[in-house]
Amino acid sequence: MSEILTIKNLKIHYPIRSGFFNRVTDHVYAVDGVDFMIEKGKTYGLVGESGSGKSTTGKAIVGLEKVTDGAIYYEDQDITNPSIRRKINYNRDVQMIFQDSMSSLNPKKRVLDIIAEPLRNFEKLSVQEEKKRVKELLDIVGMPEDALYKYPHEFSGGQRQRLGVARAVATNPKLIVADEPVSALDLSVQAQVLNFMKRIQEEYGLSYLFISHDLGVVKHMCDNIAIMHKGRFVEIGSREDIYNDPRHIYTKRLLSAIPKIDVRHRDEHKKQRLEVEREYRAHQKDYYDETGRVYDLQKITPTHQVAEKDGGAK
Numbered sequence: 035m036s037e038i039l040t041i042k043n044l045k046i047h048y049p050i051r052s053g054f055f056n057r058v059t060d061h062v063y064a065v066d067g068v069d070f071m072i073e074k075g076k077t078y079g080l081v082g083e084s085g086s087g088k089s090t091t092g093k094a095i096v097g098l099e100k101v102t103d104g105a106i107y108y109e110d111q112d113i114t115n116p117s118i119r120r121k122i123n124y125n126r127d128v129q130m131i132f133q134d135s136m137s138s139l140n141p142k143k144r145v146l147d148i149i150a151e152p153l154r155n156f157e158k159l160s161v162q163e164e165k166k167r168v169k170e171l172l173d174i175v176g177m178p179e180d181a182l183y184k185y186p187h188e189f190s191g192g193q194r195q196r197l198g199v200a201r202a203v204a205t206n207p208k209l210i211v212a213d214e215p216v217s218a219l220d221l222s223v224q225a226q227v228l229n230f231m232k233r234i235q236e237e238y239g240l241s242y243l244f245i246s247h248d249l250g251v252v253k254h255m256c257d258n259i260a261i262m263h264k265g266r267f268v269e270i271g272s273r274e275d276i277y278n279d280p281r282h283i284y285t286k287r288l289l290s291a292i293p294k295i296d297v298r299h300r301d302e303h304k305k306q307r308l309e310v311e312r313e314y315r316a317h318q319k320d321y322y323d324e325t326g327r328v329y330d331l332q333k334i335t336p337t338h339q340v341a342e343k344d345g346g347a348k
């Protein structure tokens with residue numbers, strides 16, 4: 035079995051309440067039937083614009099979001115059931131890294147306590163053993179030993195993101211859900227953090243679910259990519275499929291948003307971007323209603339492997 039996680043027809047719908055009795059009058063279809071599989075030691079990219087349902091999917095995988103329907107299989111067990119998650123120590127094996135390291139690292143705690151927290155939850159280490167392990171973890175993410183007694187605000191954004199990774203790998207997880215892990219960082223620091231996430235992956239055989247709104251960022255990280263739009267996958271493919279032969283207009287639009295470094299073809303790029311934008315708007319008008327939900331998947335997914343209406347890749 036080469037997959038570490040299999041997601042089947044995942045749906046997460048949030049109720050919208052209104053009126054005097056606060057009744058449920060509608061739902062936000064944040065995730066509306068997605069299927070995918072993350073292979074061991076590989077990186078699966080989840081890409082889409084803001085509000086497409088990426089974070090909700092990621093949070094459901096780590097158990098932070100209640101699932102409306104569907105299943106998430108880890109070692110053949112459906113972990114949407116909290117008691118199964120507890121039974122198999124799922125929260126030790128699957129960790130999450132967040133975009134905003136300033137709010138995901140407790141500002142009142144020192145690095146030693148922040149990184150040791152997951153260890154305290156899952157392993158009974160003595161004070162000395164714990165300190166030794168935290169030092170090792172700091173070393174893995176290229177941080178000096180004297181970081182142990184400092185607070186999160188004493189570090190740069192890139193360093194804080196490294197601390198977040200150190201905490202995430204503390205329990206030797208098998209899968210890390212990385213939700214926009216470098217979006218808040220400068221371009222040069224982004225490359226550093228991505229490189230070392232890749233190095234850790236190779237050393238420890240980790241799998242990643244890498245969430246981003248930017249196809250430029252995931253290019254060198256992901257083996258397979260799903261393009262998410264309004265809670266559904268509109269295109270699924272290998273990295274080569276997505277970058278060399280995008281089929282869905284939404285994928286083309288995300289690709290055209292990647293800044294071009296080569297200034298010689300600037301006018302040509304601008305013209306292409308406008309054409310893609312025009313095609314995208316026409317597509318939206320033809321296939322989605324004003325709630326953004328009613329559409330004909332057969333027509334909107336002329337692609338390599340597409341999400342079928344009831345899930346599964348063709």
Ligand SMILES: Nc1ncnc2c1ncn2[C@@H]1O[C@H](COP(=O)(O)OP(=O)(O)OP(=O)(O)O)[C@@H](O)[C@H]1O
Pocket residue numbers: 048062063064082083084085086087088089090091247
């Ligand atoms: N707790 C909630 N209650 C109601 N609606 C929610 C809740 N959380 C998310 N949503 C809605 O679900 C949809 C998907 O949100 P989600 O955060 O997953 O998108 P995203 O693709 O990760 O975007 P971003 O990158 O901006 O976080 C959005 O329309 C959002 O407003």
